[in-house]
Amino acid sequence: MPSFTTTLQLVAIIFWDIGLALYNLVAPKYKPGCVVPLGQPGAGGVWPAYVKPKPGDSRGSCPALNALANHGILPHDGKAITFTELSRVIETTYNFAPSFCRLVPLFAADMLGKSYTKDTFDLAELDKHNGIEHDASLTRKDSYHVPDQSEPYVPYIEELLSYASGTAEDGSELLMPDDISRFAAKRRLEAPKENPNFSLEFIHKFFGSSNASTMVTIFGGRISDLEIMLLEERIPDGWESRILKRKGLTMQAFNNTVLKVERNTKKIMAAVAAHGDQVAADSEEHGKQG
Numbered sequence: 001m002p003s004f005t006t007t008l009q010l011v012a013i014i015f016w017d018i019g020l021a022l023y024n025l026v027a028p029k030y031k032p033g034c035v036v037p038l039g040q041p042g043a044g045g046v047w048p049a050y051v052k053p054k055p056g057d058s059r060g061s062c063p064a065l066n067a068l069a070n071h072g073i074l075p076h077d078g079k080a081i082t083f084t085e086l087s088r089v090i091e092t093t094y095n096f097a098p099s100f101c102r103l104v105p106l107f108a109a110d111m112l113g114k115s116y117t118k119d120t121f122d123l124a125e126l127d128k129h130n131g132i133e134h135d136a137s138l139t140r141k142d143s144y145h146v147p148d149q150s151e152p153y154v155p156y157i158e159e160l161l162s163y164a165s166g167t168a169e170d171g172s173e174l175l176m177p178d179d180i181s182r183f184a185a186k187r188r189l190e191a192p193k194e195n196p197n198f199s200l201e202f203i204h205k206f207f208g209s210s211n212a213s214t215m216v217t218i219f220g221g222r223i224s225d226l227e228i229m230l231l232e233e234r235i236p237d238g239w240e241s242r243i244l245k246r247k248g249l250t251m252q253a254f255n256n257t258v259l260k261v262e263r264n265t266k267k268i269m270a271a272v273a274a275h276g277d278q279v280a281a282d283s284e285e286h287g288k289q290g
C-alpha cells in the first residue's frame with residue numbers, strides 16, 4: 001500500500017486528471033505529425049539513434065521504458081534516472097497526460113521507498129516482484145522462471161500479435177482490446193500451472209490490463225509498430241503516439257480501455273471454467289481468423 005502522503009498526492013492527481021480530460025473535450029487536437037513538442041527527441045518523427053543495451057546496462061520488464069533508454073532519451077545505461085525526468089519523457093514521447101506521467105513514477109518511487117523529487121533509480125529496480133511487475137505478463141515469463149525480466153519472451157509476443165483481429169483503414173493489421181483479453185486469459189490460466197509461487201492480486205490484474213492497454217491506445221494496435229516496440233524495444237522511424245489529444249491520454253480516457261480489457265479477460269476465464277478448454281481453443285481460433 002502507498003504511504004499516507006503518497007495516497008493524498010494520488011487523490012489530488014485524480015482530480016487534476018478530471019480537469020485535463022474536460023480540457024481535452026474542447027481543445028483542438030494535434031495535427032498528425034505534430035504530437036511530439038518541437039525541440040524534443042522524436043519531433044517530426046526523427047528519433048535519436050537506437051543502440052542496443054551493452055553488458056552492465058540496466059533494463060527491466062517495461063518495453064516502453066527500455067526503448068527510451070535504447071534511444072538515449074533516458075540515460076542509455078538505464079541507471080540513476082530521476083523520477084521527475086521519467087515523468088517528463090513519458091509525457092513528451094508517448095503523449096500520456098501529465099497526470100498519468102506524475103502518478104505512475106510517484107507510485108514507483110513509493111514502491112521503492114524513495115523520494116519522487118530527490119532520488120534516482122535504475123530501470124531494473126522497477127522489477128520488484130508484485131510491486132508493479134507481476135505474474136502472467138504478456139511479454140515476459142514469470143520472474144519465478146526468469147528472475148532477470150529485461151529480455152522480452154519472443155514466443156509470447158508472437159502469439160499475442162498473432163491474435164490481431166482488426167484492420168485499419170489503410171488495410172494494416174490491428175490488435176484489438178478483445179485480442180489482448182484472449183491472450184491475457186490464456187496467460188492467467190496457464191501461468192499458475194507452471195509457477196508454484198504464482199500470485200495475481202486484484203491490483204496486479206489492473207496493472208496488467210493497464211500495461212497491455214497501452215498497446216491499443218498509445219500504439220493504436222498497429223501490429224507493424226508493436227512488433228518493433230515489443231521485440232526490439234525500439235521506437236519505429238517516423239513513429240509518434242496515436243494520441244492526438246492536447247493534454248494527452250488521461251487516466252479517465254485510458255481506464256475505459258483498461259476496464260474493458262480486464263472485464264473481457266475475466267469473462268473468457270469464467271467461460272473456460274464453465275465449459276472447459278474448448279472455449280479457449282475457439283476464442284484463440286477466432287482471434288487468428290479475425
Ligand code: HEM
Nearest residue numbers: 061062064094104108132133134137138139140211214218
Ligand atoms: C510511467 C512509468 C512506467 C513504469 C514505472 C512502468 C513499469 C512497468 C513494469 C514494471 C512493467 C512489467 C509489468 C509486468 O510484470 O507485466 C511494465 C510493462 C509494460 N509497460 Fe510499462 N511502465 C511505465 C510506463 C509505460 C508507458 C508510458 C508505456 C507505453 C507507452 C508502457 C507500456 C508497457 C507495456 C506494453 C508493458 C508490457 C506488459 C506485459 O508484458 O504484460 N509502460 N511497465
